[in-house]
Amino acid sequence: MIKKLPFFRSLFFAFSMLFSIAAFSQNTATLKGKISDSDNKPIPQAYILTDDLKYTTLSDEEGYYNLIIPSDTSLRINFSHIAFSKKSITVKLSPGEVKEFDVNLLFQEMQAVDIVAEESRSENLQRINVKSVGIQPSVSGGIEGMIKSTGIGVTARDELSASYSVRGGSFDENLIYVNGLEIYRPQLIRAGQEEGLSFINANLVESVNFSAGGYAVNYGDKMASVLDVKYRRPEALGASVTLSLLGADLSVEGISKNEKLAAIIGFRYKTTQYVLSTFDTRGEYAPNFLDLQTYISYRPNQKTEITYLGYLAKNKYVFYPESRSTELGNLSEALRLDVVLDGKEESTYNSFYNALAYNYYLHKDLKINFQGSVSLNEEVQSFDVSGFYILGEIDREFGSETYGDVIANRGVGAFIEHSRDRLNSQLFTLQHNGTYDYANKQLTWGLEFKNEQIQDHLDEWVYQDSAGYSVPRYPSNQIILNDIIKGDNNINSNRYIAFVKNSWEVVNGREDVIDFNIGVRAQYWDFNDQLMISPRGSISYKPNITRVKNDSTVIHDNITARFAAGVYYQPPFYHAMRDMSGKIPENAGKINPNIRAQQSLHFILGLDYVFFMFKRPFKWTTEVFYKPMTDLIPFQIDNIRLEYYATNNSDGYAYGLDMKLNGEFIKGIESFVGFGILNNQENLRDDYYYDYYNDEGQQLFPPNNNIVDSIRIEPGFIPRPFDQRFSFNLMFQDEMPMWPSFKVHLNLSIITGFPYGPPNGDRYTQTARSSPYRRVDIGFSKTFVDPKTGKTKGMFKPFKDAWISLEIFNLIDISNTISYNWVEDVTGRMYAVPNYLTGRRVNVKLHLAF
Secondary structure, three states, rough: OOOOOHEEEEHHHHHHHHHHHHHHHHHHEEEEEEEEEOOOOOOOEEEEEEEOOEEEEOOOOOOOEEEEEEOOOOOOEEEEOOOEEEEEEEEOOOOOOOEOEEEEEEEEEEOOOOOEEEHHHOOOOOEEOOOOOOOOOOOOOOOHHHHHOOOOEEOOOOOOOOOOOEOOOHHHEEEEEEOOOOOOOOOOOOOHHHHHOOOOEEEEEEEEEEEEOOOOOOOOEEEEEEEEEEOOOOOOOOOEEEEEOOOEEEEEEOOOOOOOOOEEEEEEOOOHHHHHOOOOEEEEEEEEEEEEEEEHHHHHHHHEEEEEEEEEEEEEEEEEEEEEEEEEEOOOOEEEEEEEEEEOOOOOOEEEEEEEEEEEEEOEEEEEEEEEEEEEEEEEEEEEEEEEEEEOOOOOOOOOOOOOOOEEEEEEEEEEEEEEEEEEEEEEEEEEEEEEEEEEEEEEEEEEEEEEEEEEEEEEEEEEEEOOOOOOOOOOOOOOOEEEEEEEEEEEEEEEEEEEEEEEEOOOOOOOOOEEEEEEEEEEEEOOOEEEEEEEEEEEEEEEEEEEOOOOOOOEEEEEEEEEEEEEEOOOOHHHHHHOOOEEEEHHEEEEOOOEEEOOOOOEEEEEEEEOOOOOEEEEEEEEEEEEEEOOOOEEEEOEEEEEOOOEEEEEEEEEEEEEEEEEEOOOOEEEEEEHHHHEEEHOOOOOOOEEEOOOOEEEEEOOOOOOOOEEEOOOEEOOOOOEEEEEEEEEEEEOOOOOOOEEEEEEEOOOEEEEOOOOOHHHHHOEEEOEEEEEEEEEEEEEEEEOOOOOOOOOOOOEEEEEEEEEEOOOOOOOEEEEEEEOOOOOEEEEEEEEOOOOOEEEEEEEEE
């Protein structure tokens, strides 16, 4: 009997456990349902929780939720989302009871920026809510400004430009879609102050999705990122206006009585003259940028929708330079460059865009789409600028009577810069897409035809006279010019694109959710007869982790693991086909007919964890990535102008780690903090140089008659132009405890320096590092909406929404470097003179919505 005792103990223990589990199940009940907005659209990632936070869950991508709570207990259940008003109910359910309760939440008109954890997990997309993007302090503003602050893996080193880099990729490696059609950057832009308005109008936006890599095959052929923007269909009559020292925005929207026809019109005007006056280069700045957009939707019946998107833009930048004074060096060698300037710079970018789309639901599971677009663009750059400079040594001896003055001249020189560039492009697109839902799967496909017609005239040269560097030469007595780029190019090419993708979800016995996304994309480009096949796939795993604490508290952990991999080709657009490097003078400005697509592999492993801290929701996101690249087209960067070598002679890689934490550090107000580590290198296949030695082994520099030996040196891997090793971004928002209508918005960015080198030098010489980019922008806002009633008050009663803000750009007034000019002293020594970005400025902004 004693030997059998352990068996009976085990049997008794097993029965006890089963009884305990059964007893627990009899002491719980289930509340489930769907959370939607006022238009019955699902709200994903909404929080369902009790007052004491012991019982919590989140709604899924379709808005459905399932909350297990104790039975026979009166509990108040709260339904909340950062972008919507909170709703609460009180329930008391019987043991084992399952109660269905659907909830409609109303959008909150004035809320700090909402970026909390909405994610299309299977497609590796970060969904960003930008309903109140305009309140953030930013010089460039707009959707791109928000991506710079909140997009994972994003760095930006010019506050004047909407361009950004993603995990070491260039500006040209980022895809931008508006309503499913790709948008292109201007090709001739040299500096951020010339850029003007980006295409995307934040007032028209309904949704924004962003991916830093590993995106699905329905997105196009570039190697770095995707920004997918959808414009919204108006639901009522309304208007809004925003005024500031940097310009104005106006939008008007409405819908017909039968709700079949809806339209929204947006007008924007921007001038950066106020902030450009902080540049070292003094003169008369006259930047004027404006655009007009309209989005029209017509639904004759429930199955059909016809949409039209129209865009007209005129961006003009004029500058009459007068002088410049820039200090450089250090305490032991302090220098100042003084330049007297004359001439004129003028840049014009005009664009006209039309897109027409037809959407039709054959039945509830099958949707087809046909759309076409025409984009006409004219870019003109014209400048003749002359200058005379003096490079002087500054007295840095404390107590000296000449402290801070120039006490010696290191060099003098003169230069003339000339340009007459004109680029016209006509881009035509025809596209068909479809989706079919079947057996818990979704099949997506697409066909696309693109025709690109480009006419380009180039005429650029630089004359330099620095200590006899460029003087009439014997025997022809000709003046030798530098950086001569001349040419006329005409291209007419076609691209044929197709993709197919299958997505499905598997729920196992533990109720773990596994999402799969597998597809293949193909493109044929008749310019070089290249066929590109791109298989891509991703998988996400969301385990059903339910923990029961000793006090019977049920905790649902929201964790999702993701893995994405794929092949990403980037066939060059016109800009990358044209040799602007100056390495081979006879090729300058010419098109390489043998150019091929760049290629990259993406391997991305990510983890999302939604949790509660300070009794408020937070989300932690981590991504590790590795991207080997082949057939790269090397380039060098001057300000934001990319100067391509127009040949596929480089291989490279990028790997790193990105982390992001966002949530309500202050109750009801979203904040964000993120940092990244990056290593981005490339190896040019045909770059090398020689070290020369005499017969004693001493290194010599040619020309020298004592050279007897040489060693060939291959530099190997060097940093790519956007290899900025560490980045830190903070977007913090707070409110005054006694006056919640007063809020503070802080943007902080720290990015390590970028590689640079002497002009027209070999790529392996561009390995010096600039100073880090450090910037703090802060804004103080006052909203005139009563938080209790949701209505405006006082003199703002006629308006639906109203707020005013005071912004301070570059709060600490740090001089950030965007590029370098190079000057030579009398000994032939070259000096890198930094070109600084904008200084401190104060802006006032007023927003009114009707």
